[in-house]
Amino acid sequence: MSSASAALRRQFPILTPGLAYLDSAASAQMPVPVLDAVRTFETSQRANVKRGVHRLAEAATEAYAQARGRVAAYLSVPADEIVFTGGTTASINLVAHAFGSLLKPGDEIVLSGLEHHANLVPWQMLAARGGITLRFLPITGDGRIDLSALPATLGPRTKLVTLAHVSNVTGAIVDTAPVVAAAKAVGARVLLDGAQRVPHGPVDIGALGIDFYAFSGHKLFAPHGVGVLWAKAELLDAMPPFMGGGEMIARVELSGSTWAKGPAKFEAGTPPIGAAVGMGAACDWLSGLPWAAIAAEESRLTQRLLDGLQATPGVRILGPSGLQGRAPVVSFDLAGAHPHDVCQIMDSKGVALRGGHHCAQPLHGRFDLAGSTRASLALYSDDSDVDRFFEGLAEARRVLL
Amino acid sequence: MSSASAALRRQFPILTPGLAYLDSAASAQMPVPVLDAVRTFETSQRANVKRGVHRLAEAATEAYAQARGRVAAYLSVPADEIVFTGGTTASINLVAHAFGSLLKPGDEIVLSGLEHHANLVPWQMLAARGGITLRFLPITGDGRIDLSALPATLGPRTKLVTLAHVSNVTGAIVDTAPVVAAAKAVGARVLLDGAQRVPHGPVDIGALGIDFYAFSGHKLFAPHGVGVLWAKAELLDAMPPFMGGGEMIARVELSGSTWAKGPAKFEAGTPPIGAAVGMGAACDWLSGLPWAAIAAEESRLTQRLLDGLQATPGVRILGPSGLQGRAPVVSFDLAGAHPHDVCQIMDSKGVALRGGHHCAQPLHGRFDLAGSTRASLALYSDDSDVDRFFEGLAEARRVLL
Amino acid sequence: MSDALYHEAILARAKDTAREGRIDGATRTATLDNPLCGDRVTLDFALSGERIDKVRHFVRGCALCRASAATLAASLEGAGRGALAANAGKLDAALAGATDDPVWQVFAPVGRHKSRHDCVRLPLAAARAALADAG
Amino acid sequence: MSDALYHEAILARAKDTAREGRIDGATRTATLDNPLCGDRVTLDFALSGERIDKVRHFVRGCALCRASAATLAASLEGAGRGALAANAGKLDAALAGATDDPVWQVFAPVGRHKSRHDCVRLPLAAARAALADAG
Numbered sequence A, B: 001m002s003s004a005s006a007a008l009r010r011q012f013p014i015l016t017p018g019l020a021y022l023d024s025a026a027s028a029q030m031p032v033p034v035l036d037a038v039r040t041f042e043t044s045q046r047a048n049v050k051r052g053v054h055r056l057a058e059a060a061t062e063a064y065a066q067a068r069g070r071v072a073a074y075l076s077v078p079a080d081e082i083v084f085t086g087g088t089t090a091s092i093n094l095v096a097h098a099f100g101s102l103l104k105p106g107d108e109i110v111l112s113g114l115e116h117h118a119n120l121v122p123w124q125m126l127a128a129r130g131g132i133t134l135r136f137l138p139i140t141g142d143g144r145i146d147l148s149a150l151p152a153t154l155g156p157r158t159k160l161v162t163l164a165h166v167s168n169v170t171g172a173i174v175d176t177a178p179v180v181a182a183a184k185a186v187g188a189r190v191l192l193d194g195a196q197r198v199p200h201g202p203v204d205i206g207a208l209g210i211d212f213y214a215f216s217g218h219k220l221f222a223p224h225g226v227g228v229l230w231a232k233a234e235l236l237d238a239m240p241p242f243m244g245g246g247e248m249i250a251r252v253e254l255s256g257s258t259w260a261k262g263p264a265k266f267e268a269g270t271p272p273i274g275a276a277v278g279m280g281a282a283c284d285w286l287s288g289l290p291w292a293a294i295a296a297e298e299s300r301l302t303q304r305l306l307d308g309l310q311a312t313p314g315v316r317i318l319g320p321s322g323l324q325g326r327a328p329v330v331s332f333d334l335a336g337a338h339p340h341d342v343c344q345i346m347d348s349k350g351v352a353l354r355g356g357h358h359c360a361q362p363l364h365g366r367f368d369l370a371g372s373t374r375a376s377l378a379l380y381s382d383d384s385d386v387d388r389f390f391e392g393l394a395e396a397r398r399v400l401l
Numbered sequence C, D: 001m002s003d004a005l006y007h008e009a010i011l012a013r014a015k016d017t018a019r020e021g022r023i024d025g026a027t028r029t030a031t032l033d034n035p036l037c038g039d040r041v042t043l044d045f046a047l048s049g050e051r052i053d054k055v056r057h058f059v060r061g062c063a064l065c066r067a068s069a070a071t072l073a074a075s076l077e078g079a080g081r082g083a084l085a086a087n088a089g090k091l092d093a094a095l096a097g098a099t100d101d102p103v104w105q106v107f108a109p110v111g112r113h114k115s116r117h118d119c120v121r122l123p124l125a126a127a128r129a130a131l132a133d134a135g
């Protein structure tokens, strides 16, 4: 472990020496700068935002606006294209309702067979509501979206292609260029579910040529209960609001109302202010980190996991076997052992993993499994975590097999 | 100021001596037990909830379940009738979609002319979507919902009556018994927007005979970004889900999905865990407070505000002139002075007020005003706040009139 | 050190396949899912009136779930239908750390792990669904 | 002590009713709302080609908004349409604390109060809407 990564790790008070936290894809931990930013907000700036002119209200409004700017900077997009939501799920439901209400029966939406339920169920509900047809890109044997099926799956009726930027099970990173080209060719919009992408470094969203991007704060080293929807300004203009209430209106009368412009139209009610401030602090902190070094370290540790698992009898890895186009999320099946039993025994060795379907039942069905065991890394992961992982795995095999 | 209330106030680190925080109806401040509960969660229990078996996941799941139980205890309802949402606005939008989808064109919903936009705009949107008719109870000259209009407004087509338990502008507490009786008589459900009621003591929801109750954490001394929808179990069963995603499903296949039971069906995606833990801590802390004494103190201070304002030339109070059926929220118009100018000058005296339409434009229209100035109290308010308020008001009058 | 949860006795139960399988022409059957993990339990019963002649369990689930299903099947076979409630009570007591029932006390270590309670309870819930309002 | 925001000069402007009202048969007009506070500004213009002959403002808003509307109306009357952009620039400079323009520097204390920037900018936005893409 380099001293740089040791210094990073010390910023996370929850990461005590006995703990190998390999569940960052579920929720990443919070570093001191984020903890402090939230505490500072709550103890010296707390108030409701926007309408107030008193000092705390001004400070809170300023902190909230600054958070929006910091998130926007992390994504290289204008701040007035950032909508704060409750999380990835809320962001995608927002699009399914707001963009979905612009679609007509017979229109088609293209997804893949590896989507998280958050990027599947809202579209199933829209399909039922609006007579929309869902079409699915198949999944390859190594857990990637099969892009060779793009021409056969997209067509003139396709209005939206919505895919995981990174799979939360297989770690596969989708190759966005052919997706965007295929969507553009038929006039479809593209949404990427970036929940598992953003914790691994800044994303230049503008350069991707997409239309929507969604992710959660709690996987980005920030509090639970805040998320982001980025959408092109023209789409924020074109879409009707999703939820109604305070802050999202221009004028309200009993007989009807008109809407605010920009992100405000989609931020009904008091937003998750402290959590958004935490997310801004996280993005600010992340923006200053040495990402080339962190990515190299995450890759090196991922390789160790892949190598060790491949050498373990009865283990089948769900996902690419190499590092190419792959994020540090490693799921596997251990023949004859149930994921929850594996996780439970490894927990007794201080290793925090996740077992189950990881909110991706169709993908597990594709692999003929009910669930899998997942180890997921973050910028604070180190060799001691991987060492403990293999000690725990040996123990699980000894007990269960 | 009694020493009991001084001890209460010391629990709120943001309430420094120079500050008269009279904006609690917008967001109340957080006491040390809540700040600490959130910090403890984030630094020693943080993980995603439900699916995990490792120690942190178990601790987080337990903390989240405990929070649900504590909120339920504050409301005297079963824990499995508590749905955690993003706030009052999200709770009401949930009902507008989920309950709303059970309604038919021509059905009617009854509201009042004093509702917060959060309890108006979602119904306007439902009306537009589903061919539902909205009918409004008028507002009396002293800012109450005119319940004498119940018989003429409710009818066989009424499916829901949805009213503010306490007005966030006039402070009027609605008399629920005749509302519930009138609704029952025509087979309509009743939703109360309790955002301004819950900060002033426990509510025995079961005893009210209503069907839905909604409120926000940030007005209840807890973080922003969490709220509650309470609904009768039979309604949670009968309603389809609002948002789709993880946690709310029973089984997901590409061809369709089935839903979880109970509150889970309505909690799509990772919930605002830390904020919910804060809300549970707040309810727990509040449950142990001497409410008779606090209510008496809030009333005494409200009376001081009312008396002083009534004695001030050019002041018109929007709301009941006495304490009967009235919460400690006092809004007023100062003839010839704009609310933002009043607030700004009073801020320079350390008095935090809110000016504007308070997300209740139709109510202000009823009073022929664009906005008003509001002072709102909480359990930490004391005589020094009221003293400062009147000093500030004198200064505002000196400068502006 | 192995986690106390996975002691010899519980693992032996999990590997007990004596009553694993299905019953052709079962009098009663029920399949239940645990939505949180996707696990699935099927219980088949052959009844003669109130008497349970035969029980078979078919589990796609963890060791704790399989151990519970095997334990339940062995306890119910040959008993009256009322035995289900009695066994459920014994499991609850074991999880609460308040039993010395020789059959169910092997599940006592699960008590500390709330996230696993549903795993051991799922077979009993399936049995309850299968035997409900029987006539 | 009165808040520095509400100094004599700004209050005097707010009370300056010289150009308050409407213009019958205005060449150009626009009404804008501030959705956050419900304030509303109407600006009427009588133009002769590029020249602004007459301006009237009708404001339901705070003292800062009224002061800004009165200042703008006085600055534009008799000027060319291009004067709007110049005045907007001077207001921005005043809010940034970077001007000694005798007319607009009275708004410098508003600079510290971001929540009030929209109040003083609303009349300029209304003027911009009224004078936009004129032919």
Ligand SMILES: Cc1ncc(COP(=O)(O)O)c(C=O)c1O
Pocket: A246, A269, A270, A271, B025, B026, B087, B088, B089, B090, B116, B118, B119, B164, B166, B167, B168, B193, B195, B196, B216, B218, B359
């Ligand atoms: C009566 C009432 N209802 C609803 C709301 C909306 O609450 P939130 O903005 O937290 O969703 C508020 C507060 O803003 C309120 O006072």
Ligand SMILES: Cc1ncc(COP(=O)(O)O)c(C=O)c1O
Pocket: A025, A026, A087, A088, A089, A090, A116, A118, A119, A164, A166, A167, A168, A193, A195, A196, A216, A218, A359, B246, B269, B270, B271
């Ligand atoms: C790829 C992906 N999409 C969506 C989600 C849902 O995020 P959340 O539960 O924060 O809404 C997750 C995480 O759970 C995820 O990994």
